Amino acid sequence: MMEQLAPAGVFLLALTAVFGAMWLWTRARSRERQEDMLMRLRAGEDVALAGGSGEEEHIANPLLRWACHLVWRTGADTEPAMVMRWMIAFALLVPVALVLMGWLAGLVMIGIVLVMTWAVLSRQAAKRRARIIEQLPDFLDNVMRVLSAGNSLEEALIVSSQEASEPLRGLFVSVGRQIRLGASVENVLADMAEIHRIRDLRVMSMAASINRKYGGSLREIFRSLIQAIRSRDMAARELRALTAETRFSAVVLAVIPVGLMLYILASNPGYYSDMWADTGGRWMLIGSAAFQVAGVFVIWRMLASVQDGDA
Template identity: 30%
Template structure:
């Protein structure tokens, strides 16, 4: 009973550390996106006709369609996989989950306790989540890097006398992945009967980038009301370049602290699992001896205190 309780508490500690790091990351990204959106709204408000763009419209949630392009029912994790640049469906989740299950079974066989199964699987899934979050961040950075050039092409096409819809279609053929995939999805939605701004909002929903929502609102106002959309799009392109530069500087400044927090927070529970799998005979006294229980409880207390301090340190950046 004592062994199961200690391993259960260790699993809870790992979950709390992951949740704390996730809350810190999402809080900082939300603050940055909010500031970026406010700055974009101020830039858009300097235009003529597009000044009617409302912040509420830019932030309005767009309902995702229930089925994908192939008339296949969308799965709950399809949007998450799409935001990471991975194909939707069952293949990727199964290919990620099966090695974790095998590692968890190996840990149970080596240590002889069923509590190693959820603990090992939890740590493995946490590592997979970090890999997925990293891919999502890199994909968003690539999208933000490609958007200004796309807007420049859009401005040139509209300045030559093309309509916004025609300019959007021509400019989308001159882009590369991953922005090309998003624009192709937008054009497919538009051909199916959606308005262009609505099609862009639906296609960009999995990526959760406010700049795409603002771009959809600007395009919708330009199509329905008119005005100098080329000037607004040019301001947005300049703003996106400034935003990309600011994000790169922030990432370079805080990279060492964020990586240190992750490594120091996850190293102790990962080391426990690896020690238990590699040398179960060496680890058995810690699980069955009263002194080993006390050592584990002390380690759990230090882990909780260290995780809290690392969370405060990361939040103070």
């Protein structure tokens, strides 16, 4: 048993070391950029960082764009080139896993790593998005006060971002940086809304676009948006409280089959290999995997329906 599990341990150790090294390198780069940005802001410079944020770049590759958006939603200031290196490193570890663990166990392990990575990043992004939405009403209040003093929307966003708290501050500092580079505020807000999946930023983008074309009072729109955010947050809290038991049951139902499969695979690695060698057993495994994936997807959609409206 220990000899059969040894390749899995070697693969996991190598994978952990690779991702750990990349994570430390990314944190160091992110800290350097933050310190550089703060020094520029203190000096009163209006010029953006030469490289820019990864969120400002247009990526043609749809897979790389999806991966970059997933990483950026967690608040990491990671360049697309670095995300591409992560993907290449993982792709190079795939044949290693298949050779060390066998193709069946290797595919299972690769799938588990991918799902766990996606789940961790999505969870961190959801927490960050919830904090941003929680801070947004106070931020809009500050923007309204700056607008009342006769400033433009661009100036109001830049000034208010300096007084905001993280993670909202980092998001709108990036918005202000792109505005100073010449981008229109509605386009920047629309891009941020798409990347971070925050519907309220899309509303702000539409309000800025309408105000630019036809005029009108931005303060009234922002006041209505603040009331809508607070009402939606109160309704979401009540809904989560009413459905807590149901959501817990759904998570248990989704986790039990996967846990049972991993237990069988660890205790008897040849069990699934023997089933796969038989035609009937192969179709049973394929059907079970398909039903499990479909069930987890349905449960995930059910859980997402009781989260905030921007998920």
